[in-house]
Amino acid sequence: MKNLPFNLYLAAQVRECEQIAINEFGIQSLHLMQNAATSLWTVVQQRWSKAKKIAVFCGAGNNGGDGYFLATFALKAGLEVIVYRIEELTQLTGDAQIACETYQQAGGRIALFEPSLSNDAELIVDALLGTGLNREVTGSYAEAIKYINQADCPVLAVDIPSGLHADTGKTLTCAVQADVTVSFVALKQGMFTGDGVTCTGEILYADLAIPTEVFKRVLPSAQRLKPVILPRRLRNTHKGSYGHVLVIGGDRGFSGAVRLAAEAALRTGAGLVSVATHPDHAHTINSGRFELMVHGVENMTQLAPLLDKASVIVLGTGLGQQAWGAALFVAAITQQKPLVIDADALNLLVKHPHYQPNRILTPHPGEAARLLFCSTQEIAANRFAAVQKIQANYGGVCLLKGAGTLLADGQGISVLNAGNPGMASGGMGDVLSGVIGGLLAQGLSLTQATEAGAYIHSTAADLAAAELGERGLLAGDLMPYLRRLVN
Numbered sequence: 001m002k003n004l005p006f007n008l009y010l011a012a013q014v015r016e017c018e019q020i021a022i023n024e025f026g027i028q029s030l031h032l033m034q035n036a037a038t039s040l041w042t043v044v045q046q047r048w049s050k051a052k053k054i055a056v057f058c059g060a061g062n063n064g065g066d067g068y069f070l071a072t073f074a075l076k077a078g079l080e081v082i083v084y085r086i087e088e089l090t091q092l093t094g095d096a097q098i099a100c101e102t103y104q105q106a107g108g109r110i111a112l113f114e115p116s117l118s119n120d121a122e123l124i125v126d127a128l129l130g131t132g133l134n135r136e137v138t139g140s141y142a143e144a145i146k147y148i149n150q151a152d153c154p155v156l157a158v159d160i161p162s163g164l165h166a167d168t169g170k171t172l173t174c175a176v177q178a179d180v181t182v183s184f185v186a187l188k189q190g191m192f193t194g195d196g197v198t199c200t201g202e203i204l205y206a207d208l209a210i211p212t213e214v215f216k217r218v219l220p221s222a223q224r225l226k227p228v229i230l231p232r233r234l235r236n237t238h239k240g241s242y243g244h245v246l247v248i249g250g251d252r253g254f255s256g257a258v259r260l261a262a263e264a265a266l267r268t269g270a271g272l273v274s275v276a277t278h279p280d281h282a283h284t285i286n287s288g289r290f291e292l293m294v295h296g297v298e299n300m301t302q303l304a305p306l307l308d309k310a311s312v313i314v315l316g317t318g319l320g321q322q323a324w325g326a327a328l329f330v331a332a333i334t335q336q337k338p339l340v341i342d343a344d345a346l347n348l349l350v351k352h353p354h355y356q357p358n359r360i361l362t363p364h365p366g367e368a369a370r371l372l373f374c375s376t377q378e379i380a381a382n383r384f385a386a387v388q389k390i391q392a393n394y395g396g397v398c399l400l401k402g403a404g405t406l407l408a409d410g411q412g413i414s415v416l417n418a419g420n421p422g423m424a425s426g427g428m429g430d431v432l433s434g435v436i437g438g439l440l441a442q443g444l445s446l447t448q449a450t451e452a453g454a455y456i457h458s459t460a461a462d463l464a465a466a467e468l469g470e471r472g473l474l475a476g477d478l479m480p481y482l483r484r485l486v487n
Contacts, residue, residue, distance in 0.1 A: 001206070004187065004204075004205050005039050005224075006174075006223050007188065007220035008187050008220055008221060008222040008223060009186040010166070010167050010188070010221045011166040011167055012222060013186070014166075014185050014188065014207055016218050017186055017470070018185055020217055021408075024220075025213075030098060032210075033066055033069060034069055035364055036066045036069070036158070036208070036210055037070045037073060037074070039068045039184070039206035041070055041074065042155065044074065044123065048154065051079070051122040051263060052121050053079065053080040053081075053120065054079055054080075054082075054124070055081075055083075055084060055125070056070060056074075056081065056082070056083045056084070056127060057086070057113065057126055057148060058085055058086070058100075058128070058164075059129055060086070061095075061132070061157060062095060062101075063127070063128065063129060063158055064092070064096050064100075064127050064128070065094075065096030065100070066099070067127025067158055068083065068096070068100045068103045068108075069102065071103050071365065072102050072108065073106055075108050080122075081108060082111060083108060084108045084112070084117070084164055085111070087140075090444075091314050112437075113140060113144050119153070121151070122153055123153060124148055125155075125156045126148060126155055126157045126161060130158075131159060131165070133164075134172075136172050137162070138173065139199060141163075142163075142425060145163050145175065149174075153159065154179045154180070155177065155179050156178065156180050156182070156199065157176055157181040157182070157199075158186060159182065159183055161176040162176045163199075164191070164199045166188040166189075166190045166191070167189060167190050167221075167384070168194065168385075169192070169193040169195055169197075169382060170381050170382065171199065173215060175195060176199065179202065181201055181204070182205070182206055183204070183206070183299075183368065184208055185207060186215065186220075187205060189384065192404045192417055193226065194380060194404055195393055196339065196402045196404065197346045197403040198403070204310070216444070222384070222412065223412065224415050224416075224417050225414045225455050227455065228451065228455050228456065230269075230439075231263060237359055238271075239271035241271060241326050241473065242442045243270055243272070243312055243441025244270070244309060244310050244312070245272070245310065245311070245313075245314060245434075245438060245440075245441045246273075246274045246275075246307065246310035246312070247261045247265065247437070248277075248332055248345070249261070249276075249315070249316055250277035250285070250319070251278050251320030251452055252280055254319075255284060255318065256315040256333055256430075257404070258275050258317050259275075259285050259292075260427045260475050260476065261314055261429040261431065262285075262474075263289055263292070263433075263483060264435045264438065265434040265441070266291055266487050267379075267438070267479050267483045268305050268434070268456070269438055269441055270437070270487050271441065271442075272293070273292055273293070274292075274294070275292055275295065276328070277318075278296065278324065279297070279298060279336075280296075282296030282446055283296075297369050298324075299327060300328070300330070302322055303328055304331070307331065311338075312337060312338045312339075312368030312441045313339050313340070313437075314340045314434060315332045315339055315341050315342070315345040316342040316343040316348075316434075317434070318344070318430070319344040320341065320344055321344050324346070329344075329348045329352075333343075333348075333352065337358070339360070339396075340362065340440065340447065341360075341361050342363075342430070343367075343429065343430070343483075346361060346370070350370045350371055350388065351395070353394070355360040356369065358395075359395065359439075360395075360450050361394055361396060361398045361438060362398075362401060363398070363400060363401065364402060364429065365400070369462040371393070371394065373392070383402070384406065384421045387399075387400040387401060387408040390408070391410055397409045397447055398411075399450050404416065405419065409446065409447045416455060416458055418455070419462065420465050422469070422471060423458070423461045423473065425475065426475065427476070428475045428478075430475065432457045436453035436454075439452050456486060457482070458487055459481075460481035461473065461478055462483055464478055
């Protein structure tokens with residue numbers, strides 16, 4: 001077992017790596033399968049050393065072959081093992097057939113899966129379906145997945161949870177909810193976003209002793225975001241060295257959104273932060289946060305001098321889509337300065353679509369669907385395709401929020417492997433916009449600010465949740481952790 005690499009791949013690319021290893025490096029495919037089973041058995045011994053009875057669910061492909069070899073290891077170690085098959089053994093071919101025969105020769109039991117089976121196993125191994133799955137799961141396979149998910153014991157997934165699309169991270173009707181997944185050869189991009197975040201549990205990695213030269217031959221499809229270390233500040237700098245963020249938004253009833261974004265920009269290290277908001281509540285926003293410079297703005301004329309002074313604009317938090325917000329949007333969107341566009345500014349952009357390279361878009365799935373004139377279901381079906389298309393259509397950098405946040409900048413895709421369900425509360429996106437704006441103001445590029453902002457924001461939420469729990473986590477709770485992380 002090895003530390004998780006940062007490179008992510010499509011299922012076809014993983015198969016390409018395997019074929020290079022087999023055809024050009026002389027590694028037998030059966031040896032790869034045995035290495036996979038060895039890795040699985042190591043995990044079983046480390047995580048569930050007290051388990052005496054395991055049930056292994058095997059399909060008819062190579063994923064099932066991994067399961068048969070694992071079952072053989074467990075059987076020879078003295079565990080009580082039963083393999084549940086879904087299809088006739090005559091469907092097995094090649095290495096999977098050899099693995100099954102090896103298990104049988106060791107005295108292993110194989111039974112046809114029945115939904116009415118009682119379960120007293122202390123561990124279930126999911127070796128039903130592998131990374132080649134590209135259609136909806138039905139019939140006995142769907143029944144087996146339902147059975148596994150209802151079982152009252154831990155679940156170990158072989159390579160990928162059965163039913164999860166390896167490329168998109170979308171559940172194909174149903175998918176195994178694993179406690180641990182051991183991914184072989186290379187990490188599959190779909191495991192880190194969408195439904196993959198829920199299905200995989202803890203992800204472990206085994207390269208199956210494939211030479212590192214193999215991976216240099218196949219360009220990864222995406223990257224996991226790496227931890228960010230910001231440059232140390234010089235001693236002779238001043239507030240002007242770290243930029244001036246202007247947060248525009250906060251129509252009537254939405255003053256909290258701009259306050260969160262503006263304070264996040266300060267806590268991230270911006271030198272100056274101004275707020276252009278509705279006059280009705282402008283006097284309340286810097287209450288308790290006196291460092292914010294707040295301006296009540298009625299129209300574009302009043303906004304103009306604030307735009308001139310700003311080095312970065314955060315547009316959309318609580319902006320609304322009424323006449324007031326729409327007017328401020330039109331005035332700000334034409335600026336050539338770096339823009340962070342969120343919330344209602346994204347909805348207004350749908351009405352005024354255009355391409356602009358010097359901006360960052362931060363949609364959640366609903367906003368992404370509006371930007372692409374499709375449904376949220378279509379966004380969820382392939383988040384990678386969605387983030388690429390938004391970036392291509394609108395320019396700049398696109399950050400598609402959600403479980404397994406994705407970032408596309410026209411050069412590649414990054415996946416954020418941080419965050420937690422406690423972030424599903426109002427105001428989290430406002431804080432993220434402010435964090436990114438604050439980093440932009442300090443001289444980071446669009447991509448750098450987006451990557452660092454997303455990582456710092458989600459990690460701050462993880463630290464806050466670790467202290468008091470996920471439920472009840474508020475956007476404002478992130479502020480002290482933001483300051484800690486940028487330092």
